[in-house]
Amino acid sequence: MKISEIDIRLCRHHSGMTGGELRDGQGSELEFLVITCKTDEGLSASSFGYAGRGARPAGEIAATSLKPFFLGRDPLYREKNWQDFRVSDRWWHLTPIYSFGPFDVACWLLSAQAAGQPLYKYLGAYRDEVPVYASSLVLPQPADYAEQALAVKAAGWAGYKLHPPGDYAFDLEAHRLVREAVGPEFTLMSDPVAAYTTEQALRMGRELERLDYHWFEEPLADENFHGLRELTRVLDIPIAGAEVLAKRPYSMAECIASRVVDIVRADVSWGGGVTAVMKSAHLADAFGVQCEIHTAIYHPLELVNLHCAAAIKNSEFFELLWPTDYFDFGLAQPLVIENGKAQLPQGPGLGAELDWDLIEDATFDVL
Incomplete structure (x- = not known):
């Protein structure tokens, strides 16, 4: 062929x-x-x-x-x-x-x-559904994040991640309001997208620990190995990163081996396709490290991400940007989410029509 x-x-x-x-x-x-x-x-x-x-x-x-x-x-x-x-x-x-x-x-x-075969079974299936969490865009006010998190929780999804604007005081208030709104049991994550200095990231990380956030993603730029390694050493909350490093999984290997981050990220769009995602996930798995699948933004690519997530054990969630109606174009039928879990299609290849x-x-x- x-x-x-x-x-x-x-x-x-x-x-x-x-x-x-x-x-x-x-x-x-x-x-x-x-x-x-x-x-x-x-x-x-x-x-x-x-x-x-x-x-x-x-x-x-x-x-x-x-x-x-x-x-x-x-x-x-x-x-x-x-x-x-x-x-x-x-x-x-x-x-x-x-x-x-x-x-x-x-x-x-x-x-x-x-x-x-559907792609995830061709890869070697691990599961037929994956818990999904919502990932915010940047919102105007701290209270807007709390309102959105409540909507995600009401939809039955498994968690919510904030993308705050990067102003420390604003961000801290937003994280506190969200935790107050959704209660102590709902899974929350934070991703300031490399907005902080090392000192600010350390302070924010300690606050997020008190608020029981699940992970702290990209508090510093992915290439700031020195600063990230220090955060990983000092903080208890897991540090996630490596989503925009070039030449993955090879550049990711050092992040895993020397604990630059606790959790690595991979996706089929920015990371080199399905081949790179599976290489990254298997590399991380050999070290006992989670490889969380990063949003690919557009839902036809998110569906490929979902196939990968269903073929590995060491990814806890499937990420979708919220509000979904900005990005849910391109598939003839929407992604199927039931009881907070994204369902895998069973047709050959992608399993869905564009x-x-x-x-x-x-x-x-x-x-």
Whole structure:
């Protein structure tokens, strides 16, 4: 089986986001790619691809560096493709962390389709459902986080994670109000997205311990190994990180071996596709470390994340951004969540159909 044709769609979706939901205050039209790989045996698989703030530059990189690489290759030879691209990328491609992922995802989906198995069973299933938690965007006031956390709890989901704006006093108030609102038993996490100094992170970590938060994610930049290692050493609350390191899982290995963080993060979008997620999870598992699957933003990619989470033991949750209606486009049918757990589809490959009417409407160019 060989990949005989690749289409790269440049897409723009009007989500309704105003810009206040992100710390930099800039609005986002949620531009994305849709990568379609067709084989000489008549199989076809498509994956959404992250595009940052522009599908045009992301698509040009994909068309220049990834499309020529994958054309003519066998999607079943995923490890060879992975290893060969490591060499190719170093020789002056140096692509962004999100470029390889959708092509790797498409190869896995083609392979699972050929085997007649849903992706998670093709990988080697561990479970058929995964507890889901909601992950906030940046909200205007501390009380808004408490109100949102109550809505998530009322929906029956398993937990809630705050993305506060990064002002220490605001953030601390938000974390306190959320805990007061949901009570002592509901699972809460914090992710300030590298907003603090080491000293602020240490103080916030101690406050979160008193509030019984489940983990403290990316309090410092992922590459700040020295500061993160100190937080991990001093604090009892688990420190999570490594979600935007390049060259994972290899760069992640040092984070695990020398306890830069307590929990590592991986996802199919920013981390190198299904191959990288499974390598990362298995590496972490060998050290007795959790590898929590990080949101891939767009629900067609979240579904691939879910397949990976269902094929590993050392990931406690499945993450979805809230409000979900900003990001739940792209699938013909919504993700199924029952009793706070995301359910795995049973069809071959992705196990679900993409919403091609929406994709067609969103497409502004094809490369």
